[in-house]
Amino acid sequence: MKSQQKEKESLFSPRYRKLISNPLSLENPITVQVLGICSALAVTTKLKPAFVMALSVTVVVALANVVISLLRNGIPSRIRIIVQLTVVAALVILVDQVLKAFVYDVSKQLSVFVGLIITNCILMGRLEAFAMANKPWPAFLDGIGNGLGYSWILIALGFFRELFGNGTLWGYRIIPQSFYEAGYFNNGLLILPPAALILVGTIIWIQRSRNKNLIEEY
Amino acid sequence: MSNSYIFRYAAILVVLVAVILSSAAMILKPLQDKNIAIAKMRGILEACNLHPTADDAVQMYEQFISREVVINPQGEEISIYDVKSKEFVLGTTRAFEVDLKTQLKHKSAGEDYILPLYDFVSQNDTLLVIPVHGRGLWGPIYGNIALKTDRNTIGGARFFHDKETPGLGAEIDQYWFSDQFKGKQIFDGSGKFVSVRPIKGGAGKLPESQRIHGVDAVSGGTITSNGLGTTIDHVLGSYVVYLTK
Numbered sequence: 001m002k003s004q005q006k007e008k009e010s011l012f013s014p015r016y017r018k019l020i021s022n023p024l025s026l027e028n029p030i031t032v033q034v035l036g037i038c039s040a041l042a043v044t045t046k047l048k049p050a051f052v053m054a055l056s057v058t059v060v061v062a063l064a065n066v067v068i069s070l071l072r073n074g075i076p077s078r079i080r081i082i083v084q085l086t087v088v089a090a091l092v093i094l095v096d097q098v099l100k101a102f103v104y105d106v107s108k109q110l111s112v113f114v115g116l117i118i119t120n121c122i123l124m125g126r127l128e129a130f131a132m133a134n135k136p137w138p139a140f141l142d143g144i145g146n147g148l149g150y151s152w153i154l155i156a157l158g159f160f161r162e163l164f165g166n167g168t169l170w171g172y173r174i175i176p177q178s179f180y181e182a183g184y185f186n187n188g189l190l191i192l193p194p195a196a197l198i199l200v201g202t203i204i205w206i207q208r209s210r211n212k213n214l215i216e217e218y
Numbered sequence: 219m220s221n222s223y224i225f226r227y228a229a230i231l232v233v234l235v236a237v238i239l240s241s242a243a244m245i246l247k248p249l250q251d252k253n254i255a256i257a258k259m260r261g262i263l264e265a266c267n268l269h270p271t272a273d274d275a276v277q278m279y280e281q282f283i284s285r286e287v288v289i290n291p292q293g294e295e296i297s298i299y300d301v302k303s304k305e306f307v308l309g310t311t312r313a314f315e316v317d318l319k320t321q322l323k324h325k326s327a328g329e330d331y332i333l334p335l336y337d338f339v340s341q342n343d344t345l346l347v348i349p350v351h352g353r354g355l356w357g358p359i360y361g362n363i364a365l366k367t368d369r370n371t372i373g374g375a376r377f378f379h380d381k382e383t384p385g386l387g388a389e390i391d392q393y394w395f396s397d398q399f400k401g402k403q404i405f406d407g408s409g410k411f412v413s414v415r416p417i418k419g420g421a422g423k424l425p426e427s428q429r430i431h432g433v434d435a436v437s438g439g440t441i442t443s444n445g446l447g448t449t450i451d452h453v454l455g456s457y458v459v460y461l462t463k
Contacts (some may be wrong), residue, residue, distance in 0.1 A: 045438070046386025076224040083231060090235045094242055101246035104253035104272065111380060162385075171392075191385060191438050 011137065019141040025211075030153040032214060035121040041152055041196040042116065045047045047170050050158030053113050058147025060095070061123050064088045065143035068131040075132070084127040085118075092117050115165035122150055154218030157199050258314070264340045264376040265362035265396075266345050283347075285337040286313035291325075293459035296332065314359060318351045318453075319358070325456060333456060338364060345373045348457055352449025355441040357381035359390065363399065370462045372414065375399035377446060387442030398433035404454055406431070413457045415447030 009015070029035045030194035036057075067087050068075075075083050094116050117123070126146050131139040148205045162168055164187050167175035175184065189195050208214045236448045256272055259279040263270045288297035288311045297309025313334030324331035336347040345364040352359055361377035375396045382388040387417055389395055398421075402414045416435035417423055424432045435443035 041273050043384050045383075049384030050386075074227065076219045076227050079224055079228060080221070082228075086231060086235055090239060093239055097239075097242050097250075100253065101249035104250075104257060108257075108378075188437060 016138060016141055018167070019138055020145035020148070023145040024152065025149075025207070026214070028149045028153065028207075029122045029125070029146050030150060030200060030217040031207055033125065035125050036150055037137070037197075037200070039113075039116045039120055040157060040200060041193040043113065044154055044157035044161055045165065045191045046162045046168075047155065047158040049113075050154045051107070052109055053116070054151035054154045056095075056113055056117055057120060057122065058144060059149055060088065060117050061120075061126055061147050062081055062140050062143030063091055064123060065126055065139040066136045067091070068127045069095075069134055069136045069139035072132050072134075073217055080132065081124070081128070084124060088123050088127070089118050153200070153203065156203065157196055159189045160199055163194060182192055230358045255314075258288065260336075261360075261376055261378060262336055262347050262349070262362050265347055265364045265374045266340070266343065267364075268375045270342075270454075277333050282318055282338055282340050283336050286314050287337065288316060288332050289335065289457075289460050290332055291330070291456075291459070293457075293461075293463050294447060318349050318360075322351060322414040322453070322456075324342070333455070333460075335460075341419060343373060348454065350377075350449050352443040352445060352452060354379050354382050354390075355387050355439075356383070359442065359446055361396070363450065363454065365404075370403050370405045371403045372399045372404070379442070382442050385438075387439035389436040389439055395433075395436060397411055402433065403430050406411070409462070411455060413447070415453040416443035418443065 023029060027033065030037065039053060039057075044050045064084075068084055072084070073117055092114055096107060096111070111166055126143060131143045134142070159169070162170075163174060167173060167180075167186050168169075175186075253272075256275045259275045260270050260272070263275065263278055263282065266282065268278060268282065283301045285307075286299040286301060287295050288309060290296050295308065297311040297313070298307040299305075299312045299314075299441055311332065313336060316334040318334060321331040321333060334349060336349075338347055345366050346367075346369065346402050347362050348365045349362050355440040358379040359377060359379045359382070361375065363372060364374040365371065366373045374376045377390045378406060379388060379391055379398055382390065386458045388435060399414060404411060404413055412431050414433065417432040418440055420434045421429050421432035422434075
C-alpha cells in the first residue's frame, strides 16, 4: 500500500523539490560537505571558465546519477566504485567527442575541464551516497541540485576573484582606467589559489553564522 | 554475489564502454578533423590580425594566404604551394600538412627536418607567418607569429594551448597577451637573433634598450610564460637562416 502511494508521488512533490533546494544551502557540496574544493580553486580565477565548469559538472553529475541509478541493482558492491568511475569517465569523454565534432570552440574551452570533471569528488560522492540507493528521477534531481549548489559557489568565487584580481568581469573591463591612474591596484593575491580558500572560508562563515544548525557540537 | 558474476559484470561493462567510445570516436573523426583544419587556418589568419569565423575561415584563407612554403634546415625553399590556384610551384609538400611538432622532434634528434611557413598578402599588409609549437605547464602550446617584410618586426601573433590553467597560464590565448607582440623585434641592432620573450613582472623591468624584445608575462602563469618564451626562441631560431637570407 505504502509503495503504491510512492509510485503516485508527483514529479515535483515537496520531497523531490527538496532534492534540488537542499544542496543549494543546507547540504551544499562545497561549503557544507567540503567536496570539489580542488576545482573550486583551479577554475575560479575568471568568471567564464567558472561558469563553463559549473555547467559541465551539473550536466555530467545529473546524467551519471541517472545511469548509475538504472544500474544500481546489478552493480556488484565490491567493484561499485570502479563501475561508477567508468560510467563517469565514459560520459565525459563522449560529451567531449560530440562537442569536438559539432561545437569545436566550446570544446576548446572545455578541454581543460574534462580531467577535472572526472576526478571531481562531488560526482563520486553523489553516485555513492544517492544514486546507488534511489530511483532514476530523484537521482536526476539530486544531480541537478548538487550541480547547482556547486555552481553558485563557483560563480560567486569567479565573480570576486576576476573583479578584484583582474578588474574585469567575463573578460570585459569593469574597473575604469582612471582608477588605476589614481593609484588603484588589482589584488594579485586573488588570482592565486589561496584566495579561493579564503573566499570559500568566508562564505562558510557567513552561512554558519546565519544557520546555527550547521555548527558541529563539541 | 559470486566472483564469476563480478568478473562477467566487469568484462561486459568494459567491452560495452569501449565499443561506445571507439565507435563515437570513429564516426565523429571526419567532422573533428575538419574542425581542426579550420582552427589551424583561423590561427594563421588571426596572427595576421584578421578575425575569421568558423564559417568563412576557409574562404579567407584562400583569399589572403598567397603561398605555403616549406624550407629545409639550410633555409632553402624546397616546396611552394600556390593556395589560390591550388598548384605546386615547387616540390610536393604542402606546408599546411607539415606537422611542426614532429619536425621539431626530428631536429632535436639531429635528423633531417623541414619547416612550414605561410605568405600572407592583403591590401594593407604583407606578412610572413611562422608557426610555433612547444610545451607549457600541462601540455602543448602553439600558435603563429607574423613578421613584417623587414623579417624582424612582429606584425601580429596569436597563441593557443590545450591544457593550461584557466585564468592563469591559459591567458596566453587572449588578445591582450598576444597583441603585446606587435611591433616587437626578434633581432637586435647588430643583427643578432635575440627572440621575444614574456618577462615576469612586466617588460618594463628590462633596460630601456631591451624592451623591444620583451612582453609582459601572465601573472600566476610563470611556467607557461617561460615555456612560451623558450618555444618562440627555439622555433624562430630554426628559421633564422631563412630569415637572414
